[in-house]
Amino acid sequence: MSGPPLLSVHGLGRSFGGVRAVDDVSFTVEPDSVRSIIGPNGAGKTTLLDLITGFTAPDSGRVEFAGRPISGLPPHKLPPLGLMRTFQSARLVPGLSVRENVMLGGYRFTRARLLSDGLRLPRGRREERALSARADELLRFLELERFAGADAADLPAGVQRLVEVARGLAGGPRLLLLDEPAAGLDDTETGELSDVLRAVCAGGVSLVVIEHNIELIMRLSHAVLVLDAGRVIADGPPAAVRDDPAVIEAYLGAGA
DSSP states (O other): OOSSOSEEEEEEEEEETTEEEEEEEEEEEOTTOEEEEEOSTTSSHHHHHHHHTTSSOOSEEEEEETTEEOTTOOGGGSGGGTEEEOOSSOOOOTTSBHHHHHHHHHHTTOTTHHHHHHHTOHHHHHHHHHHHHHHHHHHHHTTOGGGTTSBGGGSOHHHHHHHHHHHHHTTOOSEEEEESTTTTOOHHHHHHHHHHHHHHHHTTOEEEEEOSOHHHHHHHOSEEEEEETTEEEEEEOHHHHHTOHHHIIIIIOTTO
């Protein structure tokens, strides 16, 4: 991990109905790293991701990605820059296979998409073959080949989460934001997810992970940001954050 930050968040803030959901939050994400964001329910974690990715406009502050200001850009403008995200609930398309769902992650980057889809022009066919090959490569990487032809909606929760990761990687991002990727997973599935995310980071994709599973956070992260009532109460290496009295009181519980 070296060089300038890949993502820089400066003083982000947002209020809803007089309640400060995100209050002057600043942090960075370094290249080739995993930055986790934790905090109790209602701490502002998902709202923070929404502010970064253009789903909600901030009241204050700014965001830079790869040295470029991205505050105010709509969500669809970010993937071509190399920034992708997933959501708390699986957003796979029912009726489409796992391979087709993964292909959707790269579909927006095809130059021939609109015209060629309708006319089946050569460029469109070439790009579709390339997307299919990329999807198969990712399914092999995530050990999901056996599910390639299955309806994504029929899969167990753990497999659906991995398919979402594959779809997020299909466009070749530099940074992938994951909102509670381990939600609903058992211990075995969470361990498999941890291994996958480590491999993704080792492959050159930085990660921002919102998660409640502290064990996963401790073994996966290079740096951890802790929110409580929209404000940063701790920021640092996992071990230091775990032992921080403010974190123990606000998030882990006094008996932790």
